Amino acid sequence: MTDPRTSIIEERMKNINKIIAVSSGKGGVGKSLISSTLALTLSKKGFKVGLFDLDFASPSTHIILGIEDVRPKEGKGIIPPEVHGMRYMSIVYYSRDLAVPFRGFDVSNALIELLSITRWGKLDYLILDMPPGIGDVTLDLIRLIKNTQFLIVTTPSKLAFETVKKLVSLLENMKTRLIGIVENMKMDSSNEIRREAEKLNLKFLTGIPYDSQVEHAMGDAQKLLKTTFARKVKQIASEM
Amino acid sequence: MTDPRTSIIEERMKNINKIIAVSSGKGGVGKSLISSTLALTLSKKGFKVGLFDLDFASPSTHIILGIEDVRPKEGKGIIPPEVHGMRYMSIVYYSRDLAVPFRGFDVSNALIELLSITRWGKLDYLILDMPPGIGDVTLDLIRLIKNTQFLIVTTPSKLAFETVKKLVSLLENMKTRLIGIVENMKMDSSNEIRREAEKLNLKFLTGIPYDSQVEHAMGDAQKLLKTTFARKVKQIASEM
Numbered sequence: 160m161t162d163p164r165t166s167i168i169e170e171r172m173k174n175i176n177k178i179i180a181v182s183s184g185k186g187g188v189g190k191s192l193i194s195s196t197l198a199l200t201l202s203k204k205g206f207k208v209g210l211f212d213l214d215f216a217s218p219s220t221h222i223i224l225g226i227e228d229v230r231p232k233e234g235k236g237i238i239p240p241e242v243h244g245m246r247y248m249s250i251v252y253y254s255r256d257l258a259v260p261f262r263g264f265d266v267s268n269a270l271i272e273l274l275s276i277t278r279w280g281k282l283d284y285l286i287l288d289m290p291p292g293i294g295d296v297t298l299d300l301i302r303l304i305k306n307t308q309f310l311i312v313t314t315p316s317k318l319a320f321e322t323v324k325k326l327v328s329l330l331e332n333m334k335t336r337l338i339g340i341v342e343n344m345k346m347d348s349s350n351e352i353r354r355e356a357e358k359l360n361l362k363f364l365t366g367i368p369y370d371s372q373v374e375h376a377m378g379d380a381q382k383l384l385k386t387t388f389a390r391k392v393k394q395i396a397s398e399m
Numbered sequence: 400m401t402d403p404r405t406s407i408i409e410e411r412m413k414n415i416n417k418i419i420a421v422s423s424g425k426g427g428v429g430k431s432l433i434s435s436t437l438a439l440t441l442s443k444k445g446f447k448v449g450l451f452d453l454d455f456a457s458p459s460t461h462i463i464l465g466i467e468d469v470r471p472k473e474g475k476g477i478i479p480p481e482v483h484g485m486r487y488m489s490i491v492y493y494s495r496d497l498a499v500p501f502r503g504f505d506v507s508n509a510l511i512e513l514l515s516i517t518r519w520g521k522l523d524y525l526i527l528d529m530p531p532g533i534g535d536v537t538l539d540l541i542r543l544i545k546n547t548q549f550l551i552v553t554t555p556s557k558l559a560f561e562t563v564k565k566l567v568s569l570l571e572n573m574k575t576r577l578i579g580i581v582e583n584m585k586m587d588s589s590n591e592i593r594r595e596a597e598k599l600n601l602k603f604l605t606g607i608p609y610d611s612q613v614e615h616a617m618g619d620a621q622k623l624l625k626t627t628f629a630r631k632v633k634q635i636a637s638e639m
Contacts, residue, residue: 185457186531187427191558216532217425217562291426291531292456317617318431322457346611371586377557 164275184322186291189343194288206283212249225378339364404515424562426531429583434528446523452489465618579604
């Protein structure tokens with residue numbers, strides 16, 4: 160039997176123009192930073208933007224953006240609070256105070272529940288901060304929201320890119336649309352990742368140099384927007 | 400009804416002196432590098448060591464150690480191959496060629512299956528490379544192997560440490576033993592993480608400076624052992 164919530168999800172998403180899932184092969188490559196900054200940037204440009212943190216195992220966009228003491232409103236469904244000019248939802252609202260975290264089955268169930276009750280309204284962009292690697296959330300999302308486009312994040316490290324290969328192969332098997340790849344925390348001018356991406360037929364969007372200012376901007380969205388890092392993300396935003 | 404495999408797991412683990420789970424609040428902090436180097440170092444010291452990669456979403460110790468073309472032997476259970484003088488098992492042996500990755504329920508099931516069929520034999524140390532954050536594998540492992548001790552890895556970043564706080568609180572609620580915390584990729588001499596760790600009653604083991612040699616040693620265990628990074632890991636090994 161089909162879960163009746165899956166058709167509700169389609170209904171909820173129908174007024175969203177573009178759904179962009181920011182994904183990576185492994186954690187710690189800056190995926191949440193890029194999601195948050197991309198959402199902020201598109202919002203500053205005047206677009207209606209939603210940001211949804213779906214990284215169940217270690218949600219962090221609320222720390223990056225310094226979001227505290229706001230909660231979604233509950234009525235007919237859930238209305239995401241307005242934060243820094245955009246609509247913001249995170250799994251952290253529902254897991255922060257739990258002694259025991261979500262298990263696999265609950266993750267799938269929580270994802271479907273959250274997608275079906277959240278009322279985004281009309282949006283130009285919905286940015287999804289995905290869990291790293293390949294897991295339930297990625298598989299469910301592809302099944303539930305057909306028109307999701309994936310933006311892949313890596314670092315120059317061989318380790319990070321090896322895990323990207325596996326992710327890209329899965330996404331291609333599942334016929335999802337790949338926007339391209341961003342190389343974050345570049346330490347030098349090597350073209351290695353660009354070449355490797357081209358081998359995978361993956362568009363190389365940009366390389367972002369390591370930027371020590373970012374750590375000092377943690378929790379401060381306005382400061383974050385002034386970093387070199389954010390200027391590079393702005394370039395990506397213009398390609399969305 | 401109890402899964403009969405849980406009592407088999409106890410039997411399988413009874414000849415292992417110390418089981419050390421290397422864990423982190425988020426990915427990309429160097430957890431797999433530290434697990435791999437710790438296992439190599441203990442093995443070089445003459446101990447009998449096993450390394451088990453349990454990072455289902457993005458296994459990477461086989462890339463770090465350059466392990467290719469070896470497979471566990473199947474007989475009465477599974478015998479891990481000898482690699483670089485230690486016994487090595489990874490979830491990658493069972494997921495590498497799958498088009499569709501493990502789902503939550505399968506992860507739990509695969510973990511129980513692998514723990515119950517793997518014949519480690521007599522070991523001084525079994526090092527477990529855990530998935531980042533809080534998920535099924537961590538919860539199952541605590542339930543299944545009572546005497547597991549946790550070594551926590553973080554970076555100096557506020558983001559990484561915030562996720563550590565949540566992990567440590569969970570591990571303490573579940574009465575697990577915490578060995579201490581390692582601060583990886585230190586960029587300066589700040590004592591911030593040491594102070595924060597002490598607030599959590601967590602032993603600060605060492606700070607490891609960022610070491611650009613490590614990237615060049617990727618896939619080469621002997622080269623890895625000669626890095627400054629490895630020398631710092633050796634210090635931790637002497638405290639195990």
